[in-house]
Structures are given as C-alpha cells and as structure tokens.
Amino acid sequence: MLLDMVVVVTTGLADVSLPFFLDAEMERQSVLPFLRLLRVLRLLKIFQVCQPLRIIGRAVVKAFGVVVLVGLVVGVLNFGLAIILTTLVGQRATPWAVDETEEDIETWFGSIGRSMQTLFTIQTLSGWDHIAAVLSGVYPSTVVVPLIIIYMMLCCFAVIGLITSVISDSFMASQQKEQKNQEVGKALRYENVTRHLEEWFFQYGRSLPGCIGREELEKALSEPQVSSLLLSMERPAKKTEILKLYDRINKEPSFSGRVQAGHMAEAVVTLSSEAKVLRAQ
Known part of the structure; x- marks a missing residue:
C-alpha cells in the first residue's frame, strides 16, 4: 500500500509539474519517462496478495x-x-x-x-x-x-x-515464520471474540450473576452483533450446535444450572474452531 502510494504520488507530481518547466522536446529527454516506468513497481503488490x-x-x-x-x-x-x-x-x-x-x-x-x-x-x-x-x-x-x-x-x-x-x-x-504469524493472529482474533462473547453472555445472564441460562443463551445468539462475531470465526458454529454444547456442559455436576458466561464463551470459540471436525463426525 505504501509503495503504491509513493509511486502514484511521485509520478503524478512529475506529470503535473514538469510540463510547466520543460517544452515537449525537453520533456521527452527528461527523467519523466523513467519516472513513469516506476509504475511497474506496482506489480510488487502481487507479493502482498499471494501468500x-x-x-x-x-x-x-x-x-x-x-x-x-x-x-x-x-x-x-x-x-x-x-x-x-x-x-x-x-x-x-x-x-x-x-x-x-x-x-x-x-x-x-x-x-x-x-x-x-x-x-x-x-x-x-x-x-x-x-x-x-x-x-x-x-x-x-x-x-x-x-x-x-x-x-x-x-x-x-x-x-x-x-x-x-x-x-x-x-x-x-x-x-515457518509465516505459519507462526498466522497462528498468533488467529489466537489474538479468537481471544478478542471470546472477550466480546463473554461480555454479551454476561449481559444476558440475569438469572445468576456471571452465569447464563439456556433461554438467555438463545436470546444472546439471536443478537446481530453476536452472530457477526461468530461469523468472523474461521469455521463458525451453528446455533443448534452451540445449544447442544450448552446442554452437554450443563449436565456436568460442576456446572449444573450454573454455566458461567466466560466458560461458555470459551467453549463456543473452541467449538467454532473445531466445527469442521464436529460436522464430519
């Protein structure tokens, strides 16, 4: 992006300013044609697009x-x-x-x-x-x-x-460095989604402080903001899968009737990252 901007600005300024100082013959013999050749450098943008x-x-x-x-x-x-x-x-x-x-x-x-x-x-x-x-x-x-x-x-x-x-x-x-950068970026993105989901689940969990019920979870999942968060994941999980996950967590003795909002948010993000495997099963 920066290279493209520099090339465009440089050649643009040269196209505008040099005709005021040079006639047609001198313009052809000046550095202007060579400056215009700098536009070829814009082909380097392909390295930014293609991994x-x-x-x-x-x-x-x-x-x-x-x-x-x-x-x-x-x-x-x-x-x-x-x-x-x-x-x-x-x-x-x-x-x-x-x-x-x-x-x-x-x-x-x-x-x-x-x-x-x-x-x-x-x-x-x-x-x-x-x-x-x-x-x-x-x-x-x-x-x-x-x-x-x-x-x-x-x-x-x-x-x-x-x-x-x-x-x-x-x-x-x-x-390896590129893969590591991708993993770090994915981890940061998942962490950001988890934090926002936890805030939404905590906001809807009115029955118990810090916890969320099944009906409250359904209402939260119906929110457009929550749906957009789930869609931002690499493999977003469906609403039915999230509810099944809630039922499975709720059956555990330590979470019976008290599924914490933070734990549910982490479980949803984990489910979204593994949704492809779960669907295959």
Missing part, C-alpha cells in the same frame, strides 16, 4: 546475502586461477602456433580479464570441450580434462547445490 509468492520472496531476499558471499568466493578463486593461467598459458602461447591456435589462446588467456572471462564461460559449461581440446595440443589431455572437470564440479555443481540448499533452508524458515 506463497510472499514466502518465496522473503526466502530469496534472506538468501541473497549468502549468494553474494558465495559469488565473492568464486570470484576470488577465479582471480587466482586467472593469474596462473595468464602466466603459464596466455604469456606462453608460442607452442600453439604450430596448430594455428595461438590467437585462440591469446583470446582466452591473454590477460587476467580474459582468463577470468574464460573461466566464467567454463563455469557455465559452455565451450569447455573446445578449450580443453586446444590446450591438449600442448599439455597432456590426461591433465587438462580432469582439471577442467574438477573446476566445473567445484565452481558449478557445488556452488549450485550450496545456493539451492541455502534458498531451501531460507524458504523453510520463512514458511
């Missing part, structure tokens, strides 16, 4: 820091390997002149930047076989191929597995 997307979004945001750290580790490793490859291969490309692949070696390993770019290409499993074939023209293939495979296993498969596990753990944590 699964909200959970996934929180998990990705929490795991982003770990992903950045993993990327830094891979970058440092690639930088070290780039120095070695540039020194041992790129600056000694003469032996590949026999096969007319010297230019390829210089393109791949001619500098540290090129070597890092080549390592990143190998890391994405793109063209590594051709690079291995060219390097094997001078160095033994029994050394080149295993080293490239080990590099790909460390910097590709291991990194992907690590990032996946981090995102999965973050997703589980976000899901």
Whole structure:
C-alpha cells in the first residue's frame, strides 16, 4: 500500500509539474519517462496478495546475502586461477602456433580479464570441450580434462547445490515464520471474540450473576452483533450446535444450572474452531 502510494504520488507530481518547466522536446529527454516506468513497481503488490509468492520472496531476499558471499568466493578463486593461467598459458602461447591456435589462446588467456572471462564461460559449461581440446595440443589431455572437470564440479555443481540448499533452508524458515504469524493472529482474533462473547453472555445472564441460562443463551445468539462475531470465526458454529454444547456442559455436576458466561464463551470459540471436525463426525 505504501509503495503504491509513493509511486502514484511521485509520478503524478512529475506529470503535473514538469510540463510547466520543460517544452515537449525537453520533456521527452527528461527523467519523466523513467519516472513513469516506476509504475511497474506496482506489480510488487502481487507479493502482498499471494501468500506463497510472499514466502518465496522473503526466502530469496534472506538468501541473497549468502549468494553474494558465495559469488565473492568464486570470484576470488577465479582471480587466482586467472593469474596462473595468464602466466603459464596466455604469456606462453608460442607452442600453439604450430596448430594455428595461438590467437585462440591469446583470446582466452591473454590477460587476467580474459582468463577470468574464460573461466566464467567454463563455469557455465559452455565451450569447455573446445578449450580443453586446444590446450591438449600442448599439455597432456590426461591433465587438462580432469582439471577442467574438477573446476566445473567445484565452481558449478557445488556452488549450485550450496545456493539451492541455502534458498531451501531460507524458504523453510520463512514458511515457518509465516505459519507462526498466522497462528498468533488467529489466537489474538479468537481471544478478542471470546472477550466480546463473554461480555454479551454476561449481559444476558440475569438469572445468576456471571452465569447464563439456556433461554438467555438463545436470546444472546439471536443478537446481530453476536452472530457477526461468530461469523468472523474461521469455521463458525451453528446455533443448534452451540445449544447442544450448552446442554452437554450443563449436565456436568460442576456446572449444573450454573454455566458461567466466560466458560461458555470459551467453549463456543473452541467449538467454532473445531466445527469442521464436529460436522464430519
């Protein structure tokens, strides 16, 4: 809601104010078109509406820091390997002149930047076989191929597995937090309904102070405010079910003729939360 308001107000003020200071040509070259693109951010509202997307979004945001750290580790490793490859291969490309692949070696390993770019290409499993074939023209293939495979296993498969596990753990944590928040919200809502029902039952319980009779309970349940309270529950119980519950409680020796308003309110809320199970039985 706040993001939507900020985007609308910002773009609205820009649409209204900038035409007074800029002509049509300057307006097209100004930041106004880019400000209008901010309206795309309103698509983020879908994360507020859809709970699964909200959970996934929180998990990705929490795991982003770990992903950045993993990327830094891979970058440092690639930088070290780039120095070695540039020194041992790129600056000694003469032996590949026999096969007319010297230019390829210089393109791949001619500098540290090129070597890092080549390592990143190998890391994405793109063209590594051709690079291995060219390097094997001078160095033994029994050394080149295993080293490239080990590099790909460390910097590709291991990194992907690590990032996946981090995102999965973050997703589980976000899901548990979301469920906990829902449970807390439900408990607060039930507590609020219980308190209001107790007030209504206490108000109608005139026969005995703090207690409510069956006829008084029927009158209380007929009140629109009480009905709206029951309908606010996740699975509202019917009036007949509540009266049956009262009769069952009233048969107990400790409550015979003296069903307390607070106890009845708690029982009604409990019945409403379990109404689906009771109906199935």
